[in-house]
Amino acid sequence: MSPHRASRRPPSLRRLLIPALLTLAWLIVFAFGGMSFGSISDVSTNDRSTFLPESAESTRVQEEITRFTGSDAIPAIVIAERPGGITKDDTAALTAARENALAAVPGAESSPVIPSEDGEAAQLVVTVPSDQDTASAVETIRAAVQERAPSGLNSWVSGPAAFTAELTEAFAGIDGLLLIVALAVVLIILVAVYRSPLLPLIVLLSSLTALCAAVLINVALARADVLTITGQVQGILFILVIGAATDYSLLFVARYREMLRDHASAASAALATIREVAAPIIASAGTVIAGLLCLMLSDLRSNAALGPVASIGIACSVLATLTFLPALLALFGRVALWPRAPENGSAHPVLHGEGARGFWARLGAWVERGPKRVAAGVALLLAAGCAGLVLLDADGVPQSSLVLGDSSARDGQAVIDEHFAGGSGSPTYVLAPADRQEEVAQAIAETDGVDSVAIISQDSPSGTLPIGDDGTVQTPPPGAGPPGAVEAEPTVLEDRVMFSVTLDSAADSLEAEQTIIAMRDGLNGTDAAVGGTTAVDLDTNDTSAHDRSVIIPIVLVVITVMLGLLLRAIVAPLVLLATTVLSFGTALGISAVIFHLIGQGKSDPSVPLYAFVFLVALGIDYNIFLMTRVREESVGHGTHVGTLRALAVTGGVITNAGIVLAATFAALLVLPIQFLLQLAIIVALGVLIDALVVRALLVPALALWIGDAIWWPSPLARGARDAHRRDSTPSGRATIEA
Numbered sequence: 001m002s003p004h005r006a007s008r009r010p011p012s013l014r015r016l017l018i019p020a021l022l023t024l025a026w027l028i029v030f031a032f033g034g035m036s037f038g039s040i041s042d043v044s045t046n047d048r049s050t051f052l053p054e055s056a057e058s059t060r061v062q063e064e065i066t067r068f069t070g071s072d073a074i075p076a077i078v079i080a081e082r083p084g085g086i087t088k089d090d091t092a093a094l095t096a097a098r099e100n101a102l103a104a105v106p107g108a109e110s111s112p113v114i115p116s117e118d119g120e121a122a123q124l125v126v127t128v129p130s131d132q133d134t135a136s137a138v139e140t141i142r143a144a145v146q147e148r149a150p151s152g153l154n155s156w157v158s159g160p161a162a163f164t165a166e167l168t169e170a171f172a173g174i175d176g177l178l179l180i181v182a183l184a185v186v187l188i189i190l191v192a193v194y195r196s197p198l199l200p201l202i203v204l205l206s207s208l209t210a211l212c213a214a215v216l217i218n219v220a221l222a223r224a225d226v227l228t229i230t231g232q233v234q235g236i237l238f239i240l241v242i243g244a245a246t247d248y249s250l251l252f253v254a255r256y257r258e259m260l261r262d263h264a265s266a267a268s269a270a271l272a273t274i275r276e277v278a279a280p281i282i283a284s285a286g287t288v289i290a291g292l293l294c295l296m297l298s299d300l301r302s303n304a305a306l307g308p309v310a311s312i313g314i315a316c317s318v319l320a321t322l323t324f325l326p327a328l329l330a331l332f333g334r335v336a337l338w339p340r341a342p343e344n345g346s347a348h349p350v351l352h353g354e355g356a357r358g359f360w361a362r363l364g365a366w367v368e369r370g371p372k373r374v375a376a377g378v379a380l381l382l383a384a385g386c387a388g389l390v391l392l393d394a395d396g397v398p399q400s401s402l403v404l405g406d407s408s409a410r411d412g413q414a415v416i417d418e419h420f421a422g423g424s425g426s427p428t429y430v431l432a433p434a435d436r437q438e439e440v441a442q443a444i445a446e447t448d449g450v451d452s453v454a455i456i457s458q459d460s461p462s463g464t465l466p467i468g469d470d471g472t473v474q475t476p477p478p479g480a481g482p483p484g485a486v487e488a489e490p491t492v493l494e495d496r497v498m499f500s501v502t503l504d505s506a507a508d509s510l511e512a513e514q515t516i517i518a519m520r521d522g523l524n525g526t527d528a529a530v531g532g533t534t535a536v537d538l539d540t541n542d543t544s545a546h547d548r549s550v551i552i553p554i555v556l557v558v559i560t561v562m563l564g565l566l567l568r569a570i571v572a573p574l575v576l577l578a579t580t581v582l583s584f585g586t587a588l589g590i591s592a593v594i595f596h597l598i599g600q601g602k603s604d605p606s607v608p609l610y611a612f613v614f615l616v617a618l619g620i621d622y623n624i625f626l627m628t629r630v631r632e633e634s635v636g637h638g639t640h641v642g643t644l645r646a647l648a649v650t651g652g653v654i655t656n657a658g659i660v661l662a663a664t665f666a667a668l669l670v671l672p673i674q675f676l677l678q679l680a681i682i683v684a685l686g687v688l689i690d691a692l693v694v695r696a697l698l699v700p701a702l703a704l705w706i707g708d709a710i711w712w713p714s715p716l717a718r719g720a721r722d723a724h725r726r727d728s729t730p731s732g733r734a735t736i737e738a
Contacts, residue, residue, distance in 0.1 A: 019327035026209050026324040033212025036219045043222040044229040051302040056539045061431045061531020068456045068498040073127035077159035077425040079412045081121040090153050097148040101141045121419035128161050135165040156412025159425050166403045170672050171231035182242050182667040193656050199336050202328050207245035210320035214241050214313040228305040237313050243664035245317035247657040248281050254653040260342045266333040270326040284624040285318045287562050291617035294555045298547040360651030364644040371704035378698045382582050388589030394603040396541035399508035404672040413506050421451035423503030430499040432528035434492045441467045443522045449504050449515030456498040459488040464500050513538045544605035569711045580619040583694045587686030604675050611682040619690040622654050643703040658691020
C-alpha cells in the first residue's frame with residue numbers, strides 16, 4: 001500500500017455516517033432478535049418419534065396408533081412401594097390421588113390401581129394428552145400422589161411422560177444459564193487477551209448480535225415449517241455462533257491492529273482490514289457451512305435439522321464480523337484499543353531471521369531445526385491417543401440416562417423393574433394383517449423378553465383383549481359382562497389389527513431393544529410392523545448409525561474440494577485434511593477414556609457424527625487461516641521462510657481463537673444432558689489439540705518437510721516467485737491475512 005493511499009482520510013460520510021447507519025441497523029436486529037429468544041423454545045421439539053424417516057418401521061406404526069387406540073396420549077406411570085406390603089389405606093390413597101390427577105389434567109385417563117404380585121408395590125398408568133404441557137402434567141400428578149400418600153408409602157412418577165418432563169426441564173437452561181456462562185467465559189478470555197476495558201465488550205456485542213440475528217431468522221423459518229429446531233440443536237446454535245463470531249472477530253481485530261500502524265484514521269484502517277480479511281474469513285466460514293449442510297443428507301430429521309440452523313448461525317457470524325464490528329471500531333476509533341492502541345507510523349515487528357522476537361518466532365525456529373523429527377513425533381503422539389477408540393460405545397443410550405444427576409423418573413423405573421414387568425405402561429405395538437392375526441400373535445408370544453400380549457379392542461373397557469399362549473383372543477364367555485354390554489371384538493381397520501405387547505425389560509433399555517430385534521426376526525414374512533417407544537429408540541439409533549457411515553465420507557470429500565479450490569493445490573488440502581482427521585481420532589479416543597472414567601461409557605450414535613462435523617470443519621478453519629497466510633508469504637519468500645513467517649504472525653491469534661471456541665463448547669457442561677456433555681468434551685478437547693498441537697507443530701513441520709511440493713500442481717510447486725511482491729513487501733512486516 002502506497003504512503004499516499006495510507007495517509008488519505010476517507011470522506012466524512014463514509015467515515016461517520018455509514019458506520020453509524022450500520023450500527024443502528026444491527027442494533028435493531030439485536031432488539032428484535034433478543035425478543036425472539038423467548039420464542040425459540042416454543043418452536044423446538046424433542047419428540048424422537050417425529051425425527052424418523054417415513055420409511056422407518058416404527059414410523060408406519062406410530063401413524064396408526066392413534067387410530068386404533070383413539071388417543072395419542074403419553075403415559076405417566078405412578079409407582080408406589082411399601083416394604084412389608086401395600087395396605088388398604090395405601091390403595092385408597094392412590095385411588096383418591098388418581099381422581100385428583102384426572103380432575104387437574106384435562107383429558108387425562110387412568111387405569112385402576114394395579115397391585116404387584118409380591119404385594120409390596122402398586123401402580124397406575126395416567127395418560128397425558130398430547131395437547132397438554134407434559135412437564136406441568138407430570139408435576140401435577142406427582143403433587144396429587146404425594147399429597148395423598150400415607151406415612152411410609154414411597155411414590156414416584158415414571159414412564160415416558162416423566163422422562164420427557166425431565167428432559168424438557170434440563171433443556172430449560174439453554175435460554176438462560178448456558179448463554180450467561182458462555183458469554184461470561186468469552187468475556188474473561190477477551191479481557192485476558194486484549195487487556196483493554198472497551199474492546200472485549202465491543203467484540204462480545206458483535207458476537208451476541210450475530211446470535212440474535214441467527215435466532216430471529218431460525219425462529220421465523222421454524223414457524224413457517226421450513227426447518228426443525230430441537231433442544232440440542234438450540235444449544236449447539238448458541239455455542240457455535242458465539243464461538244465462531246468471536247473467533248472471526250479475533251482475526252479481524254488482529255489485522256486491524258496492524259492496519260492502524262499504516263492509517264491515520266480508524267475508519268480507513270477498518271476498511272482496509274475488511275479488504276484483507278474478508279476473503280479468508282468467508283472461505284473458512286464457507287467450509288464450515290459446507291460441512292454442516294452435509295447433515296441435510298441425514299435420514300434422521302434431528303440430525304438434518306442442525307445443518308441449516310447452524311449454517312444460518314455461521315453466516316450471521318461472518319456478516320456481523322465484516323460489517324457491525326468494523327462499524328463499531330470506526331466509531332470508537334483508537335479509544336476502542338486503549339491503552340494498547342498502535343500509533344500511526346509505528347514499526348511492524350520482525351517476523352523471521354535476525355531481530356525476530358516472540359514465542360511463535362522461537363517455536364518456528366525450533367521446528368525448523370528438525371521438521372521431520374517434529375512431524376513424526378507429533379503424529380505418533382496423536383496416533384497413540386487414537387487407541388482409546390476401542391473403548392468407544394456409540395450404539396445408543398437408554399432414555400433414562402439422557403438426563404444426568406438425580407432423576408425421580410429413573411428411580412421410579414427401577415422400582416417398576418423390581419415389582420412389575422419393566423415395560424408396564426409403555427407397550428410395544430405391532431400392526432399386522434387381520435387374516436394373519438393368530439400367526440402373528442403366536443410369534444410375538446414366543447419371543448424371548450415378552451411378558452404379555454393383548455390385542456387392541458375399542459369395544460373392551462380396558463381397550464385391549466388378552467392373547468393366550470396359542471395366539472387366540474381370550475374373550476369373556478357370553479353373559480359374563482354387565483347387562484347390556486357389547487361383546488368385545490378386536491378392532492379391525494383396513495383389514496389390519498394392532499397388538500399391545502408388554503416387555504419384561506424397561507421400555508428404554510438396551511435389553512428391550514434386543515427383544516424388538518428378536519420380535520422383528522420372528523415376524524419376518526408376516527407383513528407385520530413393530531412400533532412403540534422401544535422401537536422408535538431402536539430405529540433412531542440404527543438410522544443415526546447409518547447417517548454416520550454415509551455423511552462422514554461426504555464431508556471429507558466436500559471439504560477436500562473446497563480446500564483445493566481455496567489453496568489452488570492438491571497436496572496441501574490432503575495434508576491438512578489428514579492432520580485434521582488424525583486430530584479428530586485423537587480427541588475421540590481420549591474422550592472415550594474420559595467417558596468411562598466418569599461413568600458415561602455409552603454414547604448416542606450421533607455424538608461421533610456431530611463431533612466429526614464440528615472438529616473437521618472448525619479444525620480446518622485454523623489450518624485455512626495458517627495455510628492461506630503461508631501461501632501468501634511463499635509467493636514472495638518461498639515455502640520455507642513463508643511457513644515460519646506465517647506461524648509467527650498467526651500463532652497468537654489462532655491460539656486465542658482456539659481457546660475461545662473450546663471454552664464456549666465447554667459451557668455446554670452446565671446442562672445436565674449426556675449428549676451435550678459428551679459433545680462438549682470431544683469438541684473442546686479436539687479444538688485445543690488442533691489449535692495448540694496440530695496447527696502449531698504438525699502442519700508447519702510438514703510444510704517445511706515437504707517444501708514447495710506442498711503446492712503441487714500450482715506454479716509455486718516449481719519454485720516460482722513473485723519478485724516484485726517480495727521486494728515491495730517490507731521485511732518482517734506483521735500482517736494477518738488469515
